[in-house]
Amino acid sequence: MIEVEDVYFTYPNGVEALKGVSLKIYDGEFVAIMGQNGAGKTTLVKHFNGLLKPTRGRVLVDGVDTRHTTVASLARKVGFVFQNPDHQLFSETVEEEISFALRNFGFDENVIRERVEWALNLLDLAQYRKASPFMLSGGERKRVALASVLAWDPDILVLDEPTIGQDSYQKEKLRQFILQLNQQGKTVIMVTHDIEFVAECEPKVILMANGRIVAEGDAKDVLTDPEAISAASLIFPEIAQVFLRLNDLGFPRKVISVYEAKRLILERLRPVMRL
Amino acid sequence: MSMFDGLKYRSVSSPIHSIDPRAKFIYVCILFVIAILFSQLIPLLIILVLQVPLVILAKVKREWIRLLRGSAFFALLIFVMNVISLYFYGGGQSLEAIIERALAMSVRFMVLVESFSIFFLTTSPDMLSLSMEQMGIPYEFCFAFTTAIRFVPVLAEEAQTIIDAQRSRGLDLEGGNFMRRVKNYIPILIPLIVNAIRRSLELAEAMESRAWGASKKRTNLYVLKMGKKDYIFILISIVMLISSIYVWLTVKIPSITQILQSLM
Numbered sequence: 082m083i084e085v086e087d088v089y090f091t092y093p094n095g096v097e098a099l100k101g102v103s104l105k106i107y108d109g110e111f112v113a114i115m116g117q118n119g120a121g122k123t124t125l126v127k128h129f130n131g132l133l134k135p136t137r138g139r140v141l142v143d144g145v146d147t148r149h150t151t152v153a154s155l156a157r158k159v160g161f162v163f164q165n166p167d168h169q170l171f172s173e174t175v176e177e178e179i180s181f182a183l184r185n186f187g188f189d190e191n192v193i194r195e196r197v198e199w200a201l202n203l204l205d206l207a208q209y210r211k212a213s214p215f216m217l218s219g220g221e222r223k224r225v226a227l228a229s230v231l232a233w234d235p236d237i238l239v240l241d242e243p244t245i246g247q248d249s250y251q252k253e254k255l256r257q258f259i260l261q262l263n264q265q266g267k268t269v270i271m272v273t274h275d276i277e278f279v280a281e282c283e284p285k286v287i288l289m290a291n292g293r294i295v296a297e298g299d300a301k302d303v304l305t306d307p308e309a310i311s312a313a314s315l316i317f318p319e320i321a322q323v324f325l326r327l328n329d330l331g332f333p334r335k336v337i338s339v340y341e342a343k344r345l346i347l348e349r350l351r352p353v354m355r356l
Numbered sequence: 357m358s359m360f361d362g363l364k365y366r367s368v369s370s371p372i373h374s375i376d377p378r379a380k381f382i383y384v385c386i387l388f389v390i391a392i393l394f395s396q397l398i399p400l401l402i403i404l405v406l407q408v409p410l411v412i413l414a415k416v417k418r419e420w421i422r423l424l425r426g427s428a429f430f431a432l433l434i435f436v437m438n439v440i441s442l443y444f445y446g447g448g449q450s451l452e453a454i455i456e457r458a459l460a461m462s463v464r465f466m467v468l469v470e471s472f473s474i475f476f477l478t479t480s481p482d483m484l485s486l487s488m489e490q491m492g493i494p495y496e497f498c499f500a501f502t503t504a505i506r507f508v509p510v511l512a513e514e515a516q517t518i519i520d521a522q523r524s525r526g527l528d529l530e531g532g533n534f535m536r537r538v539k540n541y542i543p544i545l546i547p548l549i550v551n552a553i554r555r556s557l558e559l560a561e562a563m564e565s566r567a568w569g570a571s572k573k574r575t576n577l578y579v580l581k582m583g584k585k586d587y588i589f590i591l592i593s594i595v596m597l598i599s600s601i602y603v604w605l606t607v608k609i610p611s612i613t614q615i616l617q618s619l620m
Binding site (some may be wrong): 127131132152153158160161163165167168169170171181182185186215230233 | 521522524525526
């Protein structure tokens with residue numbers, strides 16, 4: 082569990098990125114943090130594994146204050162996948178890349194071999210085990226980065242912009258993958274701009290603007306709330322836009338899922354069209 | 357804010373900022389010559405102190421002090437090296453003479469850093485490139501030079517992101533012996549270099565697609581023109597140079613230890 086208690090954070094250059102953020106993320110939750118550029122999303126999640134320490138207030142990870150522990154020991158619990166895989170890939174082979182963190186955490190060589198094997202298969206990378214990470218495509222590099230974090234099996238997974246640069250097929254695979262991890266009991270926190278992706282995943286949504294949380298709740302409620310959406314400078318997901326306009330025909334307003342939309346529309350059409 | 361901010365352009369308006377970059381460049385060169393000319397402590401100290409009013413006029417005191425503080429370590433290194441080498445190979449000088457001589461070398465280094473810092477703190481990279489161009493240096497070189505300077509903060513930011521990413525994977529940058537520490541930087545340096553190369557290729561493509569180098573004769577929006585103030589500045593610099601050479605040729609400069617001894 083992650084508890085953020087009235088956290089303020091000011092960068093050394095004087096920019097105040099967080100202005101009193103409080104929130105709780107329980108074990109096994111799936112949370113999306115959204116907001117425009119500079120809202121403080123990435124700054125906030127960098128507090129979860131201690132990369133940044135609050136200027137005021139405190140962050141507790143499983144009851145441990147991040148100010149009194151190291152990034153290395155927090156990282157064991159909180160896996161952080163950065164936005165750009167090119168910021169972390171450096172090894173000669175994919176295998177070595179994945180084992181890097183395991184070596185840092187002092188795993189046994191036998192365990193490392195097992196874990197690498199497991200991660201390679203999990204992300205469909207087994208055929209590239211001996212390839213150089215630099216020779217892979219953008220999507221594959223992103224998967225290597227993800228595998229290199231999942232390999233040590235952290236309880237909490239933080240994904241910074243996981244959908245950037247992914248085609249729709251990869252995105253769908255990523256969505257299923259994230260949901261599967263979440264069902265296995267992992268806490269998944271993702272920072273994203275991709276509102277359609279969030280609408281499809283239906284996690285808990287936290288909207289941020291100017292270093293503060295402006296709305297928090299189920300995706301269905303937050304992403305169809307005009308006030309919250311405009312406060313975070315977002316636009317509605319497409320399905321929500323359609324249903325906001327269909328509201329006067331007696332359709333419900335809070336719809337963001339394609340499947341639910343289809344069900345509702347068919348329900349209405351059936352008697353008319355005699356389907 | 358790091359010590360390197362003392363070498364980065366600070367955009368404030370001051371009389372020093374508005375001096376033509378070429379005039380400032382001549383001033384820096386002359387100071388270099390003077391600093392190399394003298395190896396005694398007293399004249400070097402005088403040059404060091406003489407530049408302080410310039411710094412205050414340029415309103416860059418804070419950055420400048422930070423740079424001097426940052427370079428103190430290197431000055432100390434130079435001092436220690438000189439003491440050691442003069443002690444063993446200096447032909448049996450007295451300890452006071454050795455220390456004064458080593459101190460002079462440290463001060464000379466500080467003078468060089470100081471004048472460099474005044475130049476870079478008060479000259480914007482654009483103006484620098486412009487003045488290089490007008491001195492007849494090919495535009496390709498000027499462009500490469502300014503681009504290199506402009507990308508330093510970008511690279512610094514990228515390095516920070518990479519450090520964060522690798523620390524998140526359990527990389528411990530502190531602790532361990534010297535070799536271990538050096539080895540720890542490999543996971544940071546490789547992505548940094550790979551990204552820098554990738555970025556430079558992208559930059560080249562972007563420039564090509566915007567027809568870089570299409571026109572043989574480039575014109576500039578701004579044209580540097582030396583004014584009265586600039587000529588006065590150069591004149592003062594030249595007078596400084598000539599009088600230093602005169603002093604160097606005619607006056608036998610005493611060391612501080614000699615002065616102290618004659619007083620006692």
